[in-house]
Amino acid sequence: MNLRPPSAPPILYGAYALAGLSLIWSGYAITDLMHSGRFGLSVALAGDIGWLTVLWAEHRGVTIRVKDKVVDPAIVGWVIALGVAVLLVLHGRQENSNAQAIAGPFVVLIAKAVWSFALASLRDPAALTPEQEAEINDVIREGERRARLNGAQRDLVQQNADAVIERIRQEARITMARDHADFEITLDRLNMRAEIERNTPLAIAPMPQPSTPAALPPKPARRQPPIEPAGPTGEPVDDVQALFEGAHAPVVYFLRNGTRVKIGTSQNLRRRVTSLSLRRDDVIRVEHGDQQYERSLHRRFHDLRTGDTEWFELRDTLATYLGEPSTEPAEPSTEPEAQTPEPPQSGTALVLASSLATAPEPQAQPTNAFGFSAHLTAQSAQRAEAVEKVAELLAQDPGLTSGQVVEALSVSPATAKRYLREARAPRGGTK
Numbered sequence: 001m002n003l004r005p006p007s008a009p010p011i012l013y014g015a016y017a018l019a020g021l022s023l024i025w026s027g028y029a030i031t032d033l034m035h036s037g038r039f040g041l042s043v044a045l046a047g048d049i050g051w052l053t054v055l056w057a058e059h060r061g062v063t064i065r066v067k068d069k070v071v072d073p074a075i076v077g078w079v080i081a082l083g084v085a086v087l088l089v090l091h092g093r094q095e096n097s098n099a100q101a102i103a104g105p106f107v108v109l110i111a112k113a114v115w116s117f118a119l120a121s122l123r124d125p126a127a128l129t130p131e132q133e134a135e136i137n138d139v140i141r142e143g144e145r146r147a148r149l150n151g152a153q154r155d156l157v158q159q160n161a162d163a164v165i166e167r168i169r170q171e172a173r174i175t176m177a178r179d180h181a182d183f184e185i186t187l188d189r190l191n192m193r194a195e196i197e198r199n200t201p202l203a204i205a206p207m208p209q210p211s212t213p214a215a216l217p218p219k220p221a222r223r224q225p226p227i228e229p230a231g232p233t234g235e236p237v238d239d240v241q242a243l244f245e246g247a248h249a250p251v252v253y254f255l256r257n258g259t260r261v262k263i264g265t266s267q268n269l270r271r272r273v274t275s276l277s278l279r280r281d282d283v284i285r286v287e288h289g290d291q292q293y294e295r296s297l298h299r300r301f302h303d304l305r306t307g308d309t310e311w312f313e314l315r316d317t318l319a320t321y322l323g324e325p326s327t328e329p330a331e332p333s334t335e336p337e338a339q340t341p342e343p344p345q346s347g348t349a350l351v352l353a354s355s356l357a358t359a360p361e362p363q364a365q366p367t368n369a370f371g372f373s374a375h376l377t378a379q380s381a382q383r384a385e386a387v388e389k390v391a392e393l394l395a396q397d398p399g400l401t402s403g404q405v406v407e408a409l410s411v412s413p414a415t416a417k418r419y420l421r422e423a424r425a426p427r428g429g430t431k
Helices: 010-034 038-060 073-094 098-122 130-203 241-245 269-275 291-300 316-322 377-396 402-409 413-424
Strands: 251-257 260-266 283-288 311-313
Touching: 010 038, 038 073, 038 098, 073 098, 241 269, 251 269, 251 291, 260 269, 260 291, 269 283, 283 413, 311 316, 377 402, 377 413, 402 413
Parallel strands: none
Antiparallel strands: 251 260, 251 283, 260 311
16 A cells, blocks of 8 residues: 655654654663663664664555454554653653653653654545555455466366376377387298298108199189070071071971971980981971970871880971971882881981982882981982972073062972072082
8 A cells, every 4th residue: 555645744754853853862762771881872773773763664565364363563662662762751750850751751751742743634535545555465466366266176186187198198099009010020920930941842742642633724604595585486587597507595396307307305306406417498388486386286286206216207287387288197018129228226317318309209108217218219200390499480580589489389488598509509419
């Protein structure tokens, strides 16, 4: 608290003068009272300095606290003044002077009273009282205490957080170090394994194992043909020649051999014709279908079937269905020189001539187990007649096509092609 006004009041100067006079007088009286020379003078000076200190504290408004109680410096100043006054009274009695015993302490007390009035004139009327100042100081101290306490708590929380963060960092470093060590160990193992594999052929030669056959390269997977017909069941196949290129979807074929026709199903027509020792031209019709459709055809032409085989007589309804001329089975020859041929050995295929249009017709031979002969004179004659008709048409129109032959003779396209080829061949040549 600043007690100095902008201009000092006149009473302050009187207070300074009385204070100085009282200090001089009290110092002299105390020194003379103690008869101790310099020691007494030092005691007197110590008392004066203490009193000046109290006056300064009172002037500055400084207070002290003793056991939660505020000590006012003005009270301490009066106590000191009274003590000095007592000493001055004793000094007057020692000198046997009542005037001195009364005047000595009077000067000190008057100086203290004037000093109190001078300090009161220096105080600001709006200034706080010592109690209020003490209360404010208490609040300030409590706020400072709380601020420091909060700061200490914040510091503790920050320290705990730093400790946790550091622990996490340490764990991360340990994990990274462990992973790095595992990586180096794994890499060393791989390098060692590679080194062992690189040196093994030189160090240890593998023993031959005759009992273990050499591994053969895997065979390429064969493409399986479709199991369903490629077109509507019963519809003729447009490109028959394409079927002879390999495996294909199931079809029902009509294979002619003389006066007989085999109705069967296959997924490899080329292999089937070859196994029967016949030619591609003997295939007179091919339809889309499977074994179920084949059995339905067998039931349809059951009256023309030869035994329990797949061979049927090429006549009546079957000849009409295929668009082929109806044939009759050849009668066996009654000439005495005709001999019944011996049956073929087991596993030997019977090769039959299917088309001999221009060859001389031999004597009729007895039929074999399937009911047809090797040389069919009636069939050959009928074919020769058809070829002659085609030759006449060729003479009229050299650009004759197989379609025109189909319309003229009412035969299948395959038969028309065969007749047209035979008609164009030189006479006496091989058909």
